[in-house]
Amino acid sequence: MPSQQGTPVKSVVVPFEPDTPPSSLGHLGHEVPERWHTVDRSAHAPHIVAVPGDDGADWVAAALVTARPHTAYLKIVDAVGDVPATVEAVIAHARDRGLVQVKWEGWTASPEAAAAAGFAPLCPPLSPVEDGAGPDAGYVRWLCDGPGTEPPYYGQTTHFTCGAVTALVAKAHGGTLPREALDREAELTLWRDATNFPACEPIGLGVAVRRAWPSSPVTVHLDTDQPVLLDHCTEKEQEWRALLQRTSRTEAGRIGVPVDPGRLSLAAIRSAVGRREHVLLLVSLAGMQGFDVPHWVLCHGAVPGAVVIEDPWAQAGAGDTWVDAHLLPVPDSSLDTMSTLSADRFRGAVAIGHPQQRDASSDEPPG
Template identity: 65%
Template sequence: MTTPHPVPSAVPYAVVPYAPGAGPSAWPDELRRIAGPEVLERWGAVDRTPHAPRLVTVPGGGGWAAAALVTARPGTAYAKIVDAVGDVPAAARAVVAYAEEQRLVQVVWEGWTVSGEDAAAAGFAPLRPPLPGGTDEPAGPRTGYVRWTAGEGVAEPAYYRQSTHFSCGAVTALLAQVRAGVVRPESLDREAELTLWRDATNFPACEPVGLGVAVRRRWPSSSVEVFLDTEEPVLLDHLDGDEREWRAVLQRASRADADRLGVPVHGRRLSLAELREAVEAPGRCRHVLLLVSLATMQGFDVPHWVLCHGTVPGAVVVEDPWFNTGAGETWVDAHLLPVADASLDAMSLLGGEVRVRGAVLIDGG
């Protein structure tokens, strides 16, 4: 157990390591005294190890007066409260103080047990519930809450979870257009997702030029630019021979389509400063679809599209259309997700010896 730290609310706290997969019988007596069995069962139902699980505890009554299970994706700038037990307001204050001490910009709270009133009293605002998705996999709690600890936060877009392992590019483009008012939220469903994916895919992934071309075809009034610092085919490192070549042919065809449609393909890397400038532009609704590797956040080096739509001090706020339920994630982890600048800069360089960055900038007007 760490030494308790004084916090502005005068509530001391300590950070205690979490035992992955431990059932209720393995928890400390101090915790079992204040947490119900259904809460402890949820905490121990999955292996949360990849997300550095920890307990933020508040002493009192000869043991713990309050505790919260806190997790977060690696490389990000937030902390998530799975549940707070015991003196819930004290637990929330302790987690916020812990987040501020760690220089995190955001705390989110899954709405498994907390009421809207208690969350609001602790300074948390309700999150918009996610749009209905096309997957039957559990999506987590019906409600969630957010509190920004740095900056003023960002405007909240709709959240939609991709229904396949390969349609992230299409979903991020659709979410950008929903936020821009070009697409109605209720029309974002599995049919819309897979229809746009079919237009953009390089089988099964969506490469940057093909995705930009599909966006321009679908929404001719939206300005689209592609940034890709290579003229070679991308996202094909896992393939060879004919399987690689026919996909390379399609990528060359996408470049020809971009030229015909007037979609600029900039043969240079979009810098992080340019990305921030794009999504910060006042009076504009600009979004950046960015290719990242999931190696840092999820532990496997798979290319994945996220939507960059806002900034706060030290971080870019993204929508990630996928989350890992096997590690205890829910939509609350993937929605309004602040990724530290340095982490985003590193995870958006893909490839082998030659690292490249792919991005699609959409200006919805």
């Protein structure tokens, strides 16, 4: 990673309003990409980090920067003008805010320009990206020691298979599942075994993971003995879904999946990922995306002050792409809030340990 220059680049930070962009953008002599205006990025605090010229008035470079709320990174959507100068200004801006990471979408950034600025390429997603929903490439620069090995990124292909996807990504990251086996058939097969129709509740997901990979230790953490994720259902629907959840508890006991009734702490999550284990964590999307929907994410690493997750879903309509969702650092306090769900304020998680060596060869991918 290049060292910081002795004299930091002077910069200007202003909000970005697509209907009334700063007049200084027009003086750059570069066409501002149309994508800056075609989606509503307002939920992700869009702003411009610009570098003024020697006269202090006209800008010589500018970058459109966004980030999910309650996270510890910034994302460069595009940079125009003197690109190295504005990227350096964004990095300084992120440091000033105490953030741990800067990402750069690869709409116009070349691998050479990204590398020169100290960015590493992100592994491209294994699932297809719809036209306009995200760039083919992305780059990351950690402003601290990074979390270790990069997992593959796979975006869920339905609205309800997040639990299955996080489990599959965990097994691919751990080396148990070949990356080429992480596909839609595997996604839907594991979901079908885990679902409480259509969501995956913690015990059912833990049972399905253990059945799919018998040699992998699995522990479910759920600090309530009541059925969960049923608030939106009618009383009649709650009855039969609750029955399925009780059946999952019985099955967990039968196949040896412990259900820990204590609340899983952020310290315990950090400890698990520090041992290169994986934690599938149930969160609400209210903080990051603005709507209170339960959702599974994968905790796989930690950096100072933040846990690094994989989120299998991105909100393309808000300019949110796989670059945001991949290697996403979330401050401990934010993750603590996100993972306290519903009026009952429960926390659900599935911890997956290292496969037992003598049985590891028995693990087969679902399909």
